[in-house]
Amino acid sequence: MPMSLNSICTGSSSSDRGSTKSSLILHGVAAAAALVVGAHAYYFYRRSATVFRSRVVGIIPARFASSRFQGKPLVEILGKPMIQRTWERAKLATTLDRVVVATDDEKIAECCRGFGADVIMTAESCRNGAERCSEALQKLEKKYDIVVNIQGDEPLIEPEIIDGIVKALQTTPDAVFSTAVTALKPEDAFDPNRVKCVVDNRGYAIYFSRGLIPFNKSGKVNPSFPYNLHLGIQSYDSEFLKIYPDLTPTPLQLEEDLEQLKVLENGYKMKVIKVNHDAHGVDTPEDVAKIESYMREKNLS
Ligand SMILES: *[C@@H]1O[C@H](CO)[C@@H](O)[C@H](O)[C@H]1NC(C)=O
Secondary structure, three states: OHHHHHHHHHHHHHHHOOOOHHHHHHHHHHHHHHHHHOHHHHHHHHHOOOOOOOOEEEEEEEOOOOOOOOOHHHOEEOOEEHHHHHHHHHHOOOOOOEEEEEEOOHHHHHHHHHOOOEEEEOOOOOOOHHHHHHHHHHHOOOOOOEEEEOOOOOOOOOHHHHHHHHHHHHOOOOEEEEEEEEEOOHHHOOOOOOOEEEEOOOOEEEEEEOOOOOOOOOOOOOOOOOOEEEEEEEEEEHHHHHHHHHOOOOHHHHHHOOOOHHHHHOOOEEEEEEOOOOOOOOOOHHHHHHHHHHHHHOOOO
């Protein structure tokens, strides 16, 4: 079962693009070289038809109902709805051809149209953000190669992180998924809501856990080990996104309650970039005051 799912996706992504594996790798190398050369090359890289997975859409999934925080996307942070803050940050990303909000709620849709966002209505029954992105992707009239799932609860997400994970997926043809990690704060080491991630020496994800990984035999945090904290943002190959929500839940995914483990358990590859980011996710009403005081301190408006 896992093998056949794996081969379905591998088959569809290569035949779909009518390219051989070696030409995919060449595209990756060309894109990577263009990045190094600088602004002029970057312009070429953006416009060039040879970029692998060149068409990119950013989707901000937003639902009204939430067990921990009803109406969360509309909560005001220093006088501006949280979803608008996320959208404004996403609009600054240079790799996105388009940014849309995907929601099940008319109030959210109305608010977003009010500040100028494109809105796609999606079913209330979507079980998670990836499923909402998948439905929205199918409702878009244009075709896209990459979907970035931009969680609305990270209103301070840097556009550079969005661009970073997009480029990671464009230059890694054998990956179907990309995401970002940042340095884990020692006080978050044993917090199960902070997800840890270990990567191999080429930057592919090995595993994600709510527990501390790697685990030092002393049972304590090793102050000299560079532990990774997973950030919620992720991007998917759009062919993969079409099947991702329907992949059967897997044992590690169910045990850790981490959706993304399904990707690894089915044998797909996930590229991980490391970034500097002070995570300020808003999960509860109490987090609003925290992020506001941080923003005042840093003079952010
Ligand atoms: C465990 O952590 C300690 C520091 O707390 C470090 O010196 C040691 O190298 C780590 N690894 C092992 C295997 O003990």
